[in-house]
Amino acid sequence: MSQLSVRLIGDNPTRIWSISCAERVHRIAKAAGFAVTDSNDGPTLLINSAFAFDPQWLGFMKLRPNAVLTIDGVPAIAHITGNNEEAAQALLSSRMPAGLQPVAAEDHKGFYNKSLRKKEWPFLLPLTPANVPAIERASYQASYKGVTDLLTKYLWPELAFHLTRLAARIGLSPNMVTGIGALCCIAATFLFAQGLYWTGFLIGFLFMVLDTVDGKLARCTITSSKWGNIFDHGVDLIHPPFWWFAWGLGLQHWGLALSPEIFWMVMGVILGGYVLQRLIEGTFMRAFNGMHIHVWRRFDTRFRLITARRNPNMVILFVALLFGRPDLGLIGIAWWTGISLLVHAVQLLQAHGAKRAGQPVVSWMEPQA
Numbered sequence: 001m002s003q004l005s006v007r008l009i010g011d012n013p014t015r016i017w018s019i020s021c022a023e024r025v026h027r028i029a030k031a032a033g034f035a036v037t038d039s040n041d042g043p044t045l046l047i048n049s050a051f052a053f054d055p056q057w058l059g060f061m062k063l064r065p066n067a068v069l070t071i072d073g074v075p076a077i078a079h080i081t082g083n084n085e086e087a088a089q090a091l092l093s094s095r096m097p098a099g100l101q102p103v104a105a106e107d108h109k110g111f112y113n114k115s116l117r118k119k120e121w122p123f124l125l126p127l128t129p130a131n132v133p134a135i136e137r138a139s140y141q142a143s144y145k146g147v148t149d150l151l152t153k154y155l156w157p158e159l160a161f162h163l164t165r166l167a168a169r170i171g172l173s174p175n176m177v178t179g180i181g182a183l184c185c186i187a188a189t190f191l192f193a194q195g196l197y198w199t200g201f202l203i204g205f206l207f208m209v210l211d212t213v214d215g216k217l218a219r220c221t222i223t224s225s226k227w228g229n230i231f232d233h234g235v236d237l238i239h240p241p242f243w244w245f246a247w248g249l250g251l252q253h254w255g256l257a258l259s260p261e262i263f264w265m266v267m268g269v270i271l272g273g274y275v276l277q278r279l280i281e282g283t284f285m286r287a288f289n290g291m292h293i294h295v296w297r298r299f300d301t302r303f304r305l306i307t308a309r310r311n312p313n314m315v316i317l318f319v320a321l322l323f324g325r326p327d328l329g330l331i332g333i334a335w336w337t338g339i340s341l342l343v344h345a346v347q348l349l350q351a352h353g354a355k356r357a358g359q360p361v362v363s364w365m366e367p368q369a
Contacts, residue, residue: 004062005037007084009091010049014127016135017168017221021049021127027222028055040085046078048091052135053077054122054142055222056111067101071124076105112366117295118146119365136220140164143219146365147294147301151311152212160212167217174218175225178232181210185239192246195253197321201314204243208311211236237278240310241271247317248330256327266334273337277308280344284351288361293347295363300347308333308340 006029012021019027025047029036032055037044045061047053053076061069061077068078068087074094080087087097096102109121123138125131140161145152167177184207191200214232218224245267251257258266284293294304306312313333320329351361 003035004043004045005035005039006045006047006058007037007039007088008047008049009088012049012127014129014132016052016127016132016139017165018171019168019221021052024052024222025049028058031055031222031224032058034058040088041083044080044084046080046084046088046091048074048076048094050074050094050127051076051124052127052131052139053124054139056113056122057105057124060108060111060122061103064101064103066099067103068097069103069105069124070096071105073104075102076124110367112363113146114290114363116143116145117292117363117365118144120146136165137161139220140216143216147292147304149307149309149311150305151208151315153305156209156212160209160216163209163213164216164220167213168221172217174214174221174223175228175231177210177214177217178228178235181207181214182235184210185235189239189242189246192243193249195250197247197250197317197326201318201321204314208314236310240313241274243310244270244313244330244333247326251327251330254326256325258327258330266331269334270330270337273308273334273341277337277341277344280341280348284348288351288355291361291363293344293351295365296347296351296361297364301364303343307343308337312336 006025008022008025014021016024026036034045043065045058051071057069057077061067061079065079065081068075070076073096075091075096078084078087078091078097078100080097080100087100090097105124111120111122112118113120120142123135123142125135125138127135144157184203188200188204188207191197191203211232214228218228248258248263248267257263281293285291288296294300294307313336316332316336317326317329320326320332354361
């Protein structure tokens with residue numbers, strides 16, 4: 001059986017995220033494992049260059065041979081199993097190809113994006129200069145994780161959107177953004193250790209926003225890479241314990257140093273709890289087909305907003321700093337880490353209990369058969 005290829009029909013000069021239509025389709029096809037062709041024969045997904053689309057539509061149409069995806073009745077993506085020249089000419093003039101089954105995009109809004117942990121309706125929009133802002137915003141929103149912490153979800157999405165667009169305009173790669181963020185992360189660590197908490201917060205805030213921007217830039221420009229994921233997630237995974245330890249060292253500059261016994265007890269709870277919580281999350285994924293612990297039930301998704309990760313912990317430190325008690329902030333993180341660890345342990349036990357009882361352990365966001 002021949003490999004399914006992708007063929008772009010037409011030449012649209014409109015650029016989104018500073019990428020041409022042809023280059024964007026090429027990147028999407030390559031990332032999805034499709035060959036790009038100019039041939040008019042063989043199994044092919046024909047892409048109407050008059051539209052910009054979410055990459056998920058290619059996977060959707062791959063499963064629908066001899067069908068054409070439409071939006072407002074206009075053909076956008078057709079799956080042809082033989083000679084496609086007649087269908088290509090039809091798409092070029094925005095006519096329905098003869099003999100194909102129309103599939104309306106408006107009738108398929110219940111997508112579950114497992115990698116980004118959310119329900120969504122993938123965008124499919126006319127690619128015109130006037131529509132570029134709407135397309136870029138739809139593309140950005142599509143790249144956002146549905147299950148995350150409260151700061152990433154509610155505080156800086158708009159700021160991160162404009163920074164993502166700026167990075168694309170000036171030609172920064174996602175790895176460049178991650179590198180700039182990593183330098184900010186290191187700087188914040190040293191500032192915390194010197195008791196310069198407010199300055200550290202400012203630099204740390206920039207890092208946290210850039211930590212959102214790099215991933216969104218990679219998804220919006222279709223430039224995700226294995227190395228980029230390792231770099232980004234490696235920084236995310238490693239740095240939080242250093243921040244909390246540096247914060248504890250900085251307390252001496254405020255005259256609020258904890259006694260050695262309390263300091264190491266607090267650090268033990270924070271660092272040990274952080275490692276154990278991550279281990280529980282990994283154990284859950286291995287036990288339940290790669291599903292994240294935070295997408296099992298609605299409660300688990302809501303608890304992810306505030307669980308003891310970097311960003312919620314920074315809220316605790318910020319509030320404590322407002323009252324001039326950074327020491328209590330660190331102690332607060334220890335308590336919240338212990339509570340969050342207990343919640344995650346219970347979640348894991350409950351999931352195994354449900355499995356033993358024969359109940360399906362699947363995400364509440366997945367469409368039910």
